[in-house]
Amino acid sequence: MPRPKRTRAAQAAASQQEGPALRIAMIASECVPFAKTGGLADVVGSLPKALRALGHDVIVIMPLYGMINRERYDIRPFLAPMGVWMGDTEEWCAVHTTTHEGVPVFFIEFDRYFARPGLYHDADYNDYLDNPRRFGFLTRAGLQLCIDMGFRPDIVHTHDWQTALAAAYLKIWHWNHPVLGGAASVLTIHNIAYQGVYDASHYPYLGLQWSNFTPDKFEDHGRINFLKGGIQYSDMLNTVSPTYANETRTPEGGHGLAMYLNDRGSAYRGILNGVDYTQWNPETDPLIPARYSAGNLAGKAICKRELQLRMGLDPNPNIPIVGVVSRLAHQKGLDLLAGAIEGLVQNALVQFAILGAGDKGLEGYYSLLPVRFPGRVGSFIGYDNQLSHWIEAGSDFFAMPSRYEPCGLNQMYSLRYGTLPIVRATGGLEDTVQQYDEHTGAGTGFKFYEPSVHAVYYTIGWAISTYFDRPHHMQQMIQAAMAQDFSWERSAKEYVQLYREAIARKRGM
Numbered sequence: 001m002p003r004p005k006r007t008r009a010a011q012a013a014a015s016q017q018e019g020p021a022l023r024i025a026m027i028a029s030e031c032v033p034f035a036k037t038g039g040l041a042d043v044v045g046s047l048p049k050a051l052r053a054l055g056h057d058v059i060v061i062m063p064l065y066g067m068i069n070r071e072r073y074d075i076r077p078f079l080a081p082m083g084v085w086m087g088d089t090e091e092w093c094a095v096h097t098t099t100h101e102g103v104p105v106f107f108i109e110f111d112r113y114f115a116r117p118g119l120y121h122d123a124d125y126n127d128y129l130d131n132p133r134r135f136g137f138l139t140r141a142g143l144q145l146c147i148d149m150g151f152r153p154d155i156v157h158t159h160d161w162q163t164a165l166a167a168a169y170l171k172i173w174h175w176n177h178p179v180l181g182g183a184a185s186v187l188t189i190h191n192i193a194y195q196g197v198y199d200a201s202h203y204p205y206l207g208l209q210w211s212n213f214t215p216d217k218f219e220d221h222g223r224i225n226f227l228k229g230g231i232q233y234s235d236m237l238n239t240v241s242p243t244y245a246n247e248t249r250t251p252e253g254g255h256g257l258a259m260y261l262n263d264r265g266s267a268y269r270g271i272l273n274g275v276d277y278t279q280w281n282p283e284t285d286p287l288i289p290a291r292y293s294a295g296n297l298a299g300k301a302i303c304k305r306e307l308q309l310r311m312g313l314d315p316n317p318n319i320p321i322v323g324v325v326s327r328l329a330h331q332k333g334l335d336l337l338a339g340a341i342e343g344l345v346q347n348a349l350v351q352f353a354i355l356g357a358g359d360k361g362l363e364g365y366y367s368l369l370p371v372r373f374p375g376r377v378g379s380f381i382g383y384d385n386q387l388s389h390w391i392e393a394g395s396d397f398f399a400m401p402s403r404y405e406p407c408g409l410n411q412m413y414s415l416r417y418g419t420l421p422i423v424r425a426t427g428g429l430e431d432t433v434q435q436y437d438e439h440t441g442a443g444t445g446f447k448f449y450e451p452s453v454h455a456v457y458y459t460i461g462w463a464i465s466t467y468f469d470r471p472h473h474m475q476q477m478i479q480a481a482m483a484q485d486f487s488w489e490r491s492a493k494e495y496v497q498l499y500r501e502a503i504a505r506k507r508g509m
Contacts, residue, residue, distance in 0.1 A: 024058045025153040027142035029162035040190045046276040048103045050492035061142040064107035066115035087207040108141045132202040135162040153183045161196030164230025184506035187234040196226030236502035240407035241428035245270030273407040274488030280413045287389040294482040307394030311378025320467045323395030328358035333401030339453035354379040392417045415481040421445035441473035444481040
C-alpha cells in the first residue's frame, strides 16, 4: 500500500527545522471535525496540522463511528479487508480515508464496535460494556494499518486510556518488526481521572500476556487499568499543561497514579495545548454576528446585543453578561456556580448566558433558570457550535469554576475574544490567565483558589464591580487579553522535542 506523499511545502519546512523530519502515527478515539466529546478531539484535530507545517509527516487513525458523515468529509474506501489479531482471535475490518486540512486521516470501520450512537456511552451516560475490547481493537488496528500501508513511524503518539495500549504492543509484540520496530511511543494524558479500568475478563482478548498483568503494569485491584499500563510502557508521556503535570504528581490530583508518574521522572511533563486561531478569531469568525478586533471593538457590542436577543436576555448594553459553555459536571464546578447564581442575579446587575449538557440534575436546574429569572438568565441544554461562538463573542466575562482542569480551551478562546475569564486557579487555567491587579489594572482575568460556592460568588461579584467601578481597567485588561498568543506553533515545537527525546530513550541514548 502506498503511503501519503509529503507536499512541497512540508518538504520546504523540513529543510528549515532542527533535526530530520519525523514520521508520526497518531492514534486517537476522537478528532475534530469528525467526532468530539471534549478537548482531546480538539488537540488531535489541530496538533497534526501544526506538525505538518513544521515539516513532519503525520497521519491520524481513528474509528469510523456510525454518526460520521462520509459524504460531507469525502471519506472513501482505502483498504479492505484488513486482519487484526486480538488475543487468539483474528478480526476483519476495513479502512477508509480522507484528507483534512492537509492531514491524511484513516478511519477503522468495524460496525460491531463503532456503529453506535455514542462514542463511549449510551444516551444515559452508561459506559458501553465492551469498551476495553473496542479500544484495544482500535489500537491494534492502527498499528496493523501502519504495517499494511508501509508507513514506518518514528513516533506512535497515543491519547488517553483509549489508545494507551499501543506502547505495550510496540514493546511486547513489535519490538523487532521491520515496520514498527523502530517506533518510539508518546502518550498524552488529557484527563487522568479517566483511566480505562475494566473487568479482567477482557484481558485475554487484548493479547498482552498474563505475565504483564501485574500491579506495576496493567493490574489494578484485580482489574485492568489501560492508562496505568500506558504510563509504564510509553517512552515519553505528557499532559496538557505544566500546572496539571505537577498536580497529577500529587496523591489528590493523580487519582491513584501519582506514584507511577513520579517513577517516570523527567519522562513526564506538561505541554500546554494550543488554540486553532483559524477557527477561534473574532476578526475572521464566520459564525458570529459581527467581526471585531482589539483596535475596533464595535462588533463586540453588536455580538452582545444579538446574544441577548437570542438567549432571551434584556437587550441592555450596560449590563455585563457572564457566559458559560461547559459540560454540566462536578469536575467543571457547575454545581458550585448553581449555588452562587441565584444570589448573584438577585443582588447584582448581571446576566448569564449558559450552554451545556451532562448531569441530568444540573440540566434540570439550569433549564428552569430562564423561567425563574426572565431576562436575566438564558440557557440552552445541549451543544450548539454556533451558539458557543456567540457566547464567546457576546459575553463580557466567561466563567470556568472547575475543580480541576487539565488545560481548558474556552478560557483561551475567551482571551482572544476580549471576554475576560473568571476561573479557578487550577491546571491550565492557572497557566493561561493572569490575575487582575486592582491597583494597576494589569491582568487578563479573575482567579480564585478555593473550590466553593462562596469563592465563585465573590469572584464573579469582583468582576461585576470592576465592570461598573473601574471601566478603564476593563479596557486595559481586554487589550491585554486579546494580545495573548496560544497558537499551536509553539506547542507543536515542544511536542517535536518530546518526540526526539522519546526516540533517544527508545534507542538507549
